[in-house]
Amino acid sequence: MTDESLRELAIRAGVASDWTDQAGAIHQVSPASLRAILLAIGLPADTGAAIADSLQIVSMREAGSGSRFIVSRVGLPITLPFARKGTGEIEVTLEKGGRRTVSPQAGGGEETILPPFEEPGYHIVHLADGDVTVAVAPGRCVTYGDLAGGHAGWGLAAQIYSLRSGLDGGIGNFAGVAALARAAAGKGADALAISPVHALYGALPEQFSPYSPSTRLFYNPLHADPAAALPEAYIRDVVARSGLGEEMARLSGLSEIDWLQATPLRQRLLKALFLSLRNSSDTIEARQDFERFLADASPLLRDHAVFELLHAAQRERDPTALHWRDWPAHYRDAASAEVAAFAAGHAEEIDHQIFLQWLSARSYASAQQACREAGMKVGLIADLAIGMDGAGSHAWSRPSDVLIGLTIGAPPDYYAIDGQNWGLTTFSPLGLAASGYAPFIETLRASLRHVGGIRIDHVMGMSRLWLIPEGAGALEGAYVSFPSETLFRLIALESWRHRAIVIGEDLGTLPYGFREQLSDQGIGGMRVLRFERTQNGYVPPKDWDAQAVAMTSTHDLVPTAGWWAGSDIDPSDGEIDHQAVRDWDRGILWGAFRDAGIAEGDRPAPDDTGPVVDAAVRYVAATPCALKILPVEDALGIRTQPNVPGTTVEKPNWRHRLAGNATDLLEDPVVARRLGQLGKGG
Numbered sequence: 001m002t003d004e005s006l007r008e009l010a011i012r013a014g015v016a017s018d019w020t021d022q023a024g025a026i027h028q029v030s031p032a033s034l035r036a037i038l039l040a041i042g043l044p045a046d047t048g049a050a051i052a053d054s055l056q057i058v059s060m061r062e063a064g065s066g067s068r069f070i071v072s073r074v075g076l077p078i079t080l081p082f083a084r085k086g087t088g089e090i091e092v093t094l095e096k097g098g099r100r101t102v103s104p105q106a107g108g109g110e111e112t113i114l115p116p117f118e119e120p121g122y123h124i125v126h127l128a129d130g131d132v133t134v135a136v137a138p139g140r141c142v143t144y145g146d147l148a149g150g151h152a153g154w155g156l157a158a159q160i161y162s163l164r165s166g167l168d169g170g171i172g173n174f175a176g177v178a179a180l181a182r183a184a185a186g187k188g189a190d191a192l193a194i195s196p197v198h199a200l201y202g203a204l205p206e207q208f209s210p211y212s213p214s215t216r217l218f219y220n221p222l223h224a225d226p227a228a229a230l231p232e233a234y235i236r237d238v239v240a241r242s243g244l245g246e247e248m249a250r251l252s253g254l255s256e257i258d259w260l261q262a263t264p265l266r267q268r269l270l271k272a273l274f275l276s277l278r279n280s281s282d283t284i285e286a287r288q289d290f291e292r293f294l295a296d297a298s299p300l301l302r303d304h305a306v307f308e309l310l311h312a313a314q315r316e317r318d319p320t321a322l323h324w325r326d327w328p329a330h331y332r333d334a335a336s337a338e339v340a341a342f343a344a345g346h347a348e349e350i351d352h353q354i355f356l357q358w359l360s361a362r363s364y365a366s367a368q369q370a371c372r373e374a375g376m377k378v379g380l381i382a383d384l385a386i387g388m389d390g391a392g393s394h395a396w397s398r399p400s401d402v403l404i405g406l407t408i409g410a411p412p413d414y415y416a417i418d419g420q421n422w423g424l425t426t427f428s429p430l431g432l433a434a435s436g437y438a439p440f441i442e443t444l445r446a447s448l449r450h451v452g453g454i455r456i457d458h459v460m461g462m463s464r465l466w467l468i469p470e471g472a473g474a475l476e477g478a479y480v481s482f483p484s485e486t487l488f489r490l491i492a493l494e495s496w497r498h499r500a501i502v503i504g505e506d507l508g509t510l511p512y513g514f515r516e517q518l519s520d521q522g523i524g525g526m527r528v529l530r531f532e533r534t535q536n537g538y539v540p541p542k543d544w545d546a547q548a549v550a551m552t553s554t555h556d557l558v559p560t561a562g563w564w565a566g567s568d569i570d571p572s573d574g575e576i577d578h579q580a581v582r583d584w585d586r587g588i589l590w591g592a593f594r595d596a597g598i599a600e601g602d603r604p605a606p607d608d609t610g611p612v613v614d615a616a617v618r619y620v621a622a623t624p625c626a627l628k629i630l631p632v633e634d635a636l637g638i639r640t641q642p643n644v645p646g647t648t649v650e651k652p653n654w655r656h657r658l659a660g661n662a663t664d665l666l667e668d669p670v671v672a673r674r675l676g677q678l679g680k681g682g
Contacts, residue, residue, distance in 0.1 A: 003031055005051050010034045012058045013043055014429065014481030016464075022413050022509070029478040036469035037478055040405040042430040061433060069436030071135045071486045075116045077105065078134055084112040086128040095121030120496050133436065137489035140522030141502040143547075144627040147377045147452075148190065154621075154628040154678040155191025155378065156184050156635060159555065159642050160223050161210075161257055161654065163662040167226075167235065169244075169269065170251030170262035174225040174363035176662035177380070178370035180632070183666045185374030188679040192371060193381035193455060193503075193629055195555070197223055197364065199304065199393065203312035205263035208654055209643075211385045211457065212424060214392030217446045218304050219364065221356035222266050226273055228366035229286050229359055235273065242272045256655040274355045293358040294351060300442070303334050303397035305353035306343045311393075323391040334397040364450035371452070378501060381453035381629075384443070386461050387424030394439075395425065401439040403428050406467045409474045413509065416646065419466075419474025426465060429482055437490060444491065448498040459504030459523065460514060462487045488521045495522070501627075503549050507531060519547045527625065528554055529616055530563070538592035541622035550625035552616045552634045555642040559631065560616045561609035562639030593619060613637045614674060621678050628678055632658065635671055 007017045010029075015037050018028050038045045043054035072078045084090075089101040096119070105113040117123060117136040125132040144153060163176025181192045197220050198213030210220070226235045239245050244265060251262045277283050277290065297305075307324075314327050321327060330338035343350060364380075371379030387408050388394050395402045402425050409421040427439055447454050456462070463484040468477035495502050504518050506525040518525050525548040532539040544550060553559050558568035564586060569578045586603060590612070593599035598618040604611045613634055620628050633640065636658070644651040658665060666672060 002048075005048065006031055006034055006045055009043065009045055009051050009054055009058065010038060010478075012055065012062075013038060013041065015041075016479040016481070019411055019479055021411065030476065033469055033472065033476045033478055036472070037406060037467055037480065040403045040467075040469075041428055041480070057430075061430070067433070067436075068130065068132050069135070070132060071137070071437070071489050072117070073137045073489060073492075074118055074120060074139060077116055078114040078136075080112040080114065080125070080132060081110070082112065083110055084127065090114065091126045092134075093124040093126065094119060095123055120493055122493075135437075135490060135493055137493040138496045139492075140520070141492045141495035142499055143522050143524070144190075144378065144501050147499075147501065148626070152624075152626050152628075153190040153377065154630065154675075155189050155193060155376075155381070156180070156632050157193040157381075157551075157555070157629050158632040159195040159210075159654070159656075160197065161195070162632075162642070162656055162658045164252065164657060164660065165225075165662055167239065167248065168252055169248040169266050170254060170257055171222050171259075171266055172657070172662075173223045174367045175227060178225070178367040179662040180665060181367065181371045181376065181379070182374045183663060184675075185371065185376050187666055187672060187675045189675070190376050191378040191381050191453060191627065191629065192376070193453075194383065196383040196385050196457075197360070198385055198388075201311060201392070202267065202308050203315050205259050208257075208259045208263075210383075210654065213385055213388050214307075215304060215394035216385060216388055216443050217300055217394060218357055219360035221270060221360050222263060223363070224270065224356065224359040225363040225366065226270075226359060228363040229289070230273065230277070230283060234276075234280070234282055238272050238276050239269065242268065244269055244272075255657060255659075256652055257657060259655070270356060270359070271352060273359075274352050277355070289362075290355060290358050293361075294354050297354050300397065301354060301357060302343075302350065304357075304393045305350045306334070306339060306346075307393040307396050308353050309346050309349050310339070310342060324396045325391075332396075361450070368450045368452065376452070379452035380450070381455055381501070381503065382447045382451045383455045384447045384457060385424070386456075386458040386465075387422070387426040389423070390425040398439065400431050401427055401435070402431070403467065405470045407470065408461070408465055409468050409477055410466050410508075411477065412475065416474075419477065420646070421468055421474045426461065426467075429480070433483070437486065440487065441490060441494070444494045445498075448494055448500050451498075451500060453501040453503065454495075455503040455505060456491075456523075457505050459506055459518065459525075460508075460510055462491075463511065463514065484517075488517075488523075491523070492521060507554075515545075515548075519545070524549045524627065526551060526554075527623070528552070528557070529560075529620060530557060533588075537588055537595070540592075541596055541619055542624065544623035544625055546624040546626060548625055550620045550623045550628045551631070552613075552620050553631050555631070556645050558641040559633035559637075559639055560613045561634070561637050562641060564604075564609045564612045565606050565639055567639045568641060568644075590615075596622060598622060609639070610637055610670070614677070617674050618677050621680055630675070630678060632665070635674060636665065636668075637670070637674075 010017050018026050020026050035045045044050040089103050092100050102114050120136050120138045123134045125134055161172040163172035165175040196210040198216045199218040200220050201207055201214050247265055277287055314321050330336050368379050407421055408424045408426055412419045432440055464479045464481050466477045467480045468474055502523045504523045504525055506515055515525050527544050527548045528551045566582050590603035593615040599615040640656045643653045
């Protein structure tokens with residue numbers, strides 16, 4: 001085995017053998033890292049013979065290897081990577097119904113070429129030796145302009161857990177989402193972007209980051225709104241009979257979520273509702289709806305339910321068992337006889353887990369219905385995390401889907417000199433191709449099912465990801481390429497099928513031309529005021545990308561008021577005079593506001609944040625961007641940052657709650673005037 005053959009395999013498999021840092025220096029990826037990454041994606045490379053075998057696998061993949069799932073676009077000829085058996089016309093069943101016949105075109109000996117399809121959808125091509133699914137994508141995703149007739153519009157962004165509503169027990173839920181949506185729609189908003197609602201771990205209340213899910217296929221039941229499926233009087237009766245009301249009220253009054261206390265209390269309420277539902281004559285319609293949901297539960301959902309119970313049991317048995325690979329061997333395989341026996345012995349508890357997903361789904365759908373009934377053109381915009389925890393439900397139940405042994409991160413840059421390791425894994429490129437991209441499609445559908453749009457976190461992951469071998473430092477990672485054109489086509493197809501817009505988080509260092517690629521795909525990139533800087537100041541509003549989504553801030557940045565006040569500056573960091581730097585930056589920002597004609601006079605003092613927030617909103621409103629999204633923290637002019645990247649317990653991340661009920665948040669005249677500026681457009 002030679003390093004040359006190893007690097008040849010890596011390059012052909014889409015694993016970059018070198019990378020360039022922010023200063024332009026080129027670094028070689030070590031042979032050990034290349035072997036570990038290749039092994040994780042299904043290409044062993046520990047010996048010369050293994051490399052030769054893996055090269056054959058790559059060659060077969062490059063040739064298509066007779067795949068029965070083809071991804072194309074409308075108007076493009078469709079190439080089936082195998083010779084056709086039989087003659088004459090070919091019959092096709094269209095996704096929306098109906099059949100048509102097509103005449104194959106002449107192709108190479110190992111190819112069959114079909115004429116272009118003009119209708120998007122998952123169409124079935126019937127061949128003599130078996131069917132082929134052809135996923136035909138539209139030319140681009142649905143855009144806000146498509147939904148709004150070319151007019152500009154705006155929306156808010158909010159963290160679900162931060163929203164207060166009755167009986168929330170200290171954790172915001174979809175009742176708050178629906179209330180804020182109605183209030184925002186009343187001010188003219190067309191969208192409400194929300195934090196991720198992916199399933200976390202019921203037995204680990206201390207792991208509450210919404211961007212570290214156990215699975216992205218199902219939902220976090222802590223955000224369920226029982227009133228979306230059950231009568232409110234009935235819920236209050238269950239609360240009273242369970243003796244939960246006093247503690248729920250105490251936790252609801254806190255300024256920050258006490259996840260360790262609020263989570264088990266919320267779980268007790270949901271369990272009480274489940275048990276009562278099955279024995280009550282007052283909820284016949286809801287019970288019948290749940291029983292239908294239960295009967296239709298997919299194998300994936302049942303596996304997730306079993307995982308939740310097994311995970312809790314194994315954590316109780318051994319609190320140091322942090323990963324399902326630490327479980328007894330017979331429980332590591334979701335398809336084992338022992339797992340089936342465990343499930344059979346916990347049938348009632350599994351029904352309860354499915355009940356949680358039923359209630360979550362009904363809550364999600366009800367909130368989106370509230371958006372649409374209030375007049376929003378988009379409604380909810382879901383947030384799709386870039387990956388999932390390798391110790392979670394998805395990886396346990398479908399290990400062939402994911403890259404076991406690799407985690408997602410980022411190479412070193414000016415902000416993190418040692419790189420970053422996010423502790424998440426993602427789909428295997430080989431696994432996706434082998435499964436007809438089913439895991440990716442299922443994930444898109446789970447996120448799009450109850451919304452009018454989706455924000456894809458770290459959208460560059462559709463093209464490449466920095467992957468790190470388990471146990472190694474972030475510096476030992478490498479870029480791994482993904483089939484971006486195929487993934488973007490599937491995103492466009494699901495966008496078209498759900499009539500939903502797509503936003504891509506495209507901040508940070510990107511490959512040349514990537515933002516233009518997103519625009520061509522109909523995916524709106526993100527333009528955040530604080531990042532729209534040049535060497536001489538800020539990008540004037542008129543020069544912002546009209547296809548992108550304009551924002552004043554994000555959940556990973558301190559809100560505008562906090563930035564101006566310097567509330568994010570750590571006074572213990574004495575190496576740099578950060579206050580002096582911030583004061584200089586304040587002058588540059590205020591100068592940009594004045595140059596744009598949206599502010600005048602001397603810049604306000606650091607504690608005088610209101611005029612600065614107003615000017616930031618007007619600045620974003622003046623851009624040609626079709627959609628503007630304002631974080632609710634900036635709408636309210638508060639200073640608290642939802643999340644401080646790179647921190648855990650030292651900052652109260654994902655815990656801040658907004659003051660006041662979600663119904664009333666926007667009623668302050670200052671807030672209403674601020675939102676009115678967004679409606680004026682650029």
